[in-house]
Amino acid sequence: xxxxxxxxxxxxxxxxxxxxxxxxxxxxxxxxxxxxxxxxxxxxxxxxxxxxxxxxxxxxxxxxxxxxxxxxxxxxxxxxxxxxxxxxxxxxxxxxxxxxxxxxxxxxxxxxxxxxxxxxxxxxxxxxxxxxxxxxxxxxxxxxxxxxxxxxxxxxxxxxxxxxxxxxxxxxxx
Amino acid sequence: xxxxxxxxxxxxxxxxxxxxxxxxxxxxxxxxxxxxxxxxxxxxxxxxxxxxxxxxxxxxxxxxxxxxxxxxxxxxxxxxxxxxxxxxxxxxxxxxxxxxxxxxxxxxxxxxxxxxxxxxxxxxxxxxxxxxxxxxxxxxxxxxxxxxxxxxxxxxxxxxxxxxxxxxxxxxxxxxxxxxxxxxxxxxxxxxxxxxxxxxxxxxxxxxxxxxxxxxxxxxxxxxxxxxxxxxxxxxxxxxxxxxxxxxxxxxxxxxxxxxxxxxxxxxxxxxxxxxxxxxx
Numbered sequence: 001x002x003x004x005x006x007x008x009x010x011x012x013x014x015x016x017x018x019x020x021x022x023x024x025x026x027x028x029x030x031x032x033x034x035x036x037x038x039x040x041x042x043x044x045x046x047x048x049x050x051x052x053x054x055x056x057x058x059x060x061x062x063x064x065x066x067x068x069x070x071x072x073x074x075x076x077x078x079x080x081x082x083x084x085x086x087x088x089x090x091x092x093x094x095x096x097x098x099x100x101x102x103x104x105x106x107x108x109x110x111x112x113x114x115x116x117x118x119x120x121x122x123x124x125x126x127x128x129x130x131x132x133x134x135x136x137x138x139x140x141x142x143x144x145x146x147x148x149x150x151x152x153x154x155x156x157x158x159x160x161x162x163x164x165x166x167x168x169x170x171x172x173x174x
Numbered sequence: 175x176x177x178x179x180x181x182x183x184x185x186x187x188x189x190x191x192x193x194x195x196x197x198x199x200x201x202x203x204x205x206x207x208x209x210x211x212x213x214x215x216x217x218x219x220x221x222x223x224x225x226x227x228x229x230x231x232x233x234x235x236x237x238x239x240x241x242x243x244x245x246x247x248x249x250x251x252x253x254x255x256x257x258x259x260x261x262x263x264x265x266x267x268x269x270x271x272x273x274x275x276x277x278x279x280x281x282x283x284x285x286x287x288x289x290x291x292x293x294x295x296x297x298x299x300x301x302x303x304x305x306x307x308x309x310x311x312x313x314x315x316x317x318x319x320x321x322x323x324x325x326x327x328x329x330x331x332x333x334x335x336x337x338x339x340x341x342x343x344x345x346x347x348x349x350x351x352x353x354x355x356x357x358x359x360x361x362x363x364x365x366x367x368x369x370x371x372x373x374x375x376x377x378x379x380x381x382x383x384x385x386x387x388x389x390x391x392x393x394x395x396x397x398x399x400x401x402x403x404x405x406x407x408x409x410x411x412x413x414x415x416x417x418x419x420x421x422x423x424x425x426x427x428x429x430x431x432x433x434x435x436x437x438x439x440x441x442x443x444x445x446x447x448x449x450x451x452x453x454x455x
Contacts, residue, residue: 022231036333043239097215104223129224
């Protein structure tokens with residue numbers, strides 16, 4: 001039976017990363033409500049496994065659980081916005097940074113572009129650009145080698161650059 | 175190092191993930207090559223655009239997480255014994271903010287329901303309290319109100335139920351109430367006093383609409399229920415629950431929270447003493 005002591009330690013070590021947990025869950029589920037469910041499920045799982053947590057990177061540890069929990073919740077569902085690998089080829093030309101910068105202030109547009117990324121690209125983008133995780137930490141959370149993290153990051157950014165540079169706002173069937 | 179090499183490395187360069195030697199080689203190439211510099215600019219522009227799209231955990235999520243963990247912790251000892259509910263109710267502790275629901279369940283008797291998921295049991299725990307409270311409070315009107323207040327507080331902590339109008343601005347929350355209830359609850363921003371306004375919600379006690387003002391104190395939430403009426407009973411404290419009750423200007427007020435008692439009383443005091451934005455009708 002967990003004591004108040006353990007609970008306090010769990011709060012100090014794990015729950016301080018609640019924002020990170022929610023942010024990842026929010027991007028993986030695409031819904032505020034689902035994200036909250038995922039965070040609650042994941043935190044209960046984390047608490048159950050907490051006695052096996054031997055220190056180290058609590059944030060990466062929690063985010064790994066968040067990712068697995070999101071998949072459990074999302075399995076059987078299809079995200080509507082996600083790009084199909086085949087229908088939306090990434091641009092093969094370079095994009096003028098000024099064009100991207102001019103669109104960066106349009107939060108809705110940026111958000112939709114991120115939502116359109118396939119999950120494996122979205123995950124590494126969120127972990128790197130929003131959480132500032134190192135490649136090594138991302139590799140842990142995503143369960144892939146560092147080389148894969150690097151190629152996903154570059155593919156994700158190429159896609160985003162292309163989507164943000166389009167004249168028409170991004171959207172289904174564009 | 176040629177353009178092909180640099181294009182492969184420019185992402186890791188922008189992420190500061192290259193070793194010093196490789197980074198220097200990339201830089202040497204960038205000095206000479208405008209195309210690759212443009213690529214770096216593109217990568218940085220994307221990084222900048224995406225980096226700001228952060229979703230912070232909503233207010234109350236932490237409490238709900240702790241509540242569910244508390245329910246999980248008591249998973250094998252959930253009781254349906256009214257005796258446990260009749261006893262003195264523990265108040266929220268710093269280790270278990272929001273976990274009162276699980277705490278109420280007591281620890282004397284019962285069997286483990288392994289075939290239930292934890293979520294079902296967490297819900298069951300809440301139901302046990304609600305049922306228990308209604309049972310316990312069936313006595314007088316005042317007791318019934320306390321039960322309603324606590325039930326509504328627990329209900330508001332479920333995902334998506336906290337506020338109907340989320341705003342830290344009393345001048346947004348106040349007009350919202352004016353169009354949703356037929357009385358005019360005083361709404362005060364107490365941010366400077368350490369109790370920022372989170373928003374407002376319409377709730378129902380026995381079919382009567384009541385205004386719920388939501389305030390926060392650190393990671394804790396306070397529900398302040400307001401409706402026209404006078405103070406009932408002489409005691410603000412009830413059986414160890416963190417409920418504070420008063421009336422003012424024809425309105426009756428019930429504040430409930432997992433905050434410790436002193437803090438909740440401080441909140442009540444500050445609210446009463448603060449200048450109302452509008453006086454009650």
